[in-house]
Amino acid sequence: SYVLTQPPSVSVAPGQTARITCGGNNIGSKSVHWYQQKPGQAPVLVVYDDSDRPSGIPERFSGSNSGNTATLTISRVEAGDEADYYCQVWDSSSDHQGVFGTGTKVTVL
Amino acid sequence: EVQLVESGGGLVQPGGSLRLSCAASGFTFSSYSMNWVRQAPGKGLEWVSYISSSSSTIYYADSVKGRFTISRDNAKNSLYLQMNSLRAEDTAVYYCARAYGSGSEVYFDYWGQGTLVTVSS
Numbered sequence: 001s002y003v004l005t006q007p008p009s010v011s012v013a014p015g016q017t018a019r020i021t022c023g024g025n026n027i028g029s030k031s032v033h034w035y036q037q038k039p040g041q042a043p044v045l046v047v048y049d050d051s052d053r054p055s056g057i058p059e060r061f062s063g064s065n066s067g068n069t070a071t072l073t074i075s076r077v078e079a080g081d082e083a084d085y086y087c088q089v090w091d092s093s094s095d096h097q098g099v100f101g102t103g104t105k106v107t108v109l
Numbered sequence: 110e111v112q113l114v115e116s117g118g119g120l121v122q123p124g125g126s127l128r129l130s131c132a133a134s135g136f137t138f139s140s141y142s143m144n145w146v147r148q149a150p151g152k153g154l155e156w157v158s159y160i161s162s163s164s165s166t167i168y169y170a171d172s173v174k175g176r177f178t179i180s181r182d183n184a185k186n187s188l189y190l191q192m193n194s195l196r197a198e199d200t201a202v203y204y205c206a207r208a209y210g211s212g213s214e215v216y217f218d219y220w221g222q223g224t225l226v227t228v229s230s
Binding site: 001030031033035037041042043044045048049054084086088089090091092095096097098099100101102103 | 144146153154155156159168170171204209210212213214215216217218220221222223
């Protein structure tokens with residue numbers, strides 16, 4: 001089955017830029033989606049199809065995807081961005097399966 | 110406003126059964142594929158199952174295949190998950206999530222608040 005690997009944690013000062021990576025075999029050939037989850041809450045979609053933002057998501061959230069790594073970038077980080085972030089793809093290569101990354105805890109210093 | 114409200118969670122003994130429900134509103138339920146996603150306490154997200162808008166296509170994670178059954182009733186705007194032969198490792202918050210996209214571009218654009226399933230003796 002397809003595996004997505006994320007760093008367990010990323011720390012960033014307010015106003016700086018946080019970059020969260022999501023590694024997978026030839027992930028650049030897939031569409032990658034990103035979710036934000038705050039404690040006790042359901043996940044929220046923040047980026048879909050590699051780099052598109054749903055309505056209501058700030059422009060500070062952006063995404064890219066190439067080769068074996070996809071990246072979620074949060075610019076001008078705010079305290080309210082502190083959360084867990086998960087990447088996700090749909091693996092249709094064999095058994096059709098949704099696949100989530102291992103998750104990254106973003107801490108705002 | 111899109112709303113997804115799960116129910117049916119609770120405490121069940123190992124080997125037991127439970128049926129989860131998800132009531133949908135604020136969109137044309139019969140036009141969208143739906144999913145169940147779970148999260149064990151303190152752990153990450155795990156996709157569980159997918160059902161297409163007409164119920165013609167269904168997928169399961171390997172970890173639940175043969176034990177869980179997803180279904181829907183478009184007349185009642187409801188999604189279900191029948192869980193049999195439950196194990197301790199099935200303990201999790203179960204989320205109902207609307208799917209968007211098709212083929213290899215499926216993602217989850219709206220989520221419910223989840224219902225907790227605890228499997229313990």
